[in-house]
Amino acid sequence: MNQLHSPARLDLERQELRFIRSDLLAVKAIIANRRLALAKEILGNKKLTPFDFGISADEGRMLLVGEGNFSFSLSLVIQNPKVARHVYATAVEKLSDAPDETLQTCRELAKLGATIAFGIDGTTLEQKFPIGFFKTIVFQFPNAGSRASAGGTTANHRLVSNFLCSAGRVLEVGGQIIITIVDNNYYHGIFDLKRAAESAGFKVESAFPFFRSHFAAYRHTNTKPTASALQSYRSCTTYRFVRARI
Missing domain, CATH: 1.20.5 (Single alpha-helices involved in coiled-coils or other helix-helix interfaces)
Known part of the structure; x- marks a missing residue:
């Protein structure tokens, strides 16, 4: 045998x-x-009430990146018309690729007084905006469109890390960065927000519940043609990042 x-x-x-x-x-x-x-560490100081985007926009210039169809920006401005002049809503897509529905949303935003821009990469913001220009920078539901890992990190972790590094350059002293993700242990793991923040010189200062129902005109869309976690999960969390003290 x-x-x-x-x-x-x-x-x-x-x-x-x-x-x-x-x-x-x-x-x-x-x-x-x-x-x-x-998840436990980063949610240890989670607030009971949602983050107030309107108040933050009222305090100074607010940049929103990765807006896709711009419906979140429109919801924000409709709720708080007086802050429209402070809102800079941007998408990574080119203007020529935007569908008619998105263009109509942009026209409404512009009519209300907001600034609209296409072709804005959230990881190279300093190439488009002045240093220290914004009081608040917002990235709602970042998505790299890939789950591939390299060098021990996921594509989504690298996206957030690069975004934080770039946002830090166009953020004014005392400013804040806001990121919202699905509240799920898996997504906490693939984004690893604490490590991303530390690598960019920031810290997660606090966390807030996020309710999509509070933004009537908001219709989530993916930057990449992949399934969204929002199709399966309802619980979401908004994180506030501030510069870490050295």
């Missing part, structure tokens, strides 16, 4: 497979526990 197919050899291979499966389960448990720990 061939040595490779002997009962003893098969028993040894089965035992090795059990060890491999055991190791994989252990790694999965470590990852799950780390995600849970991150």
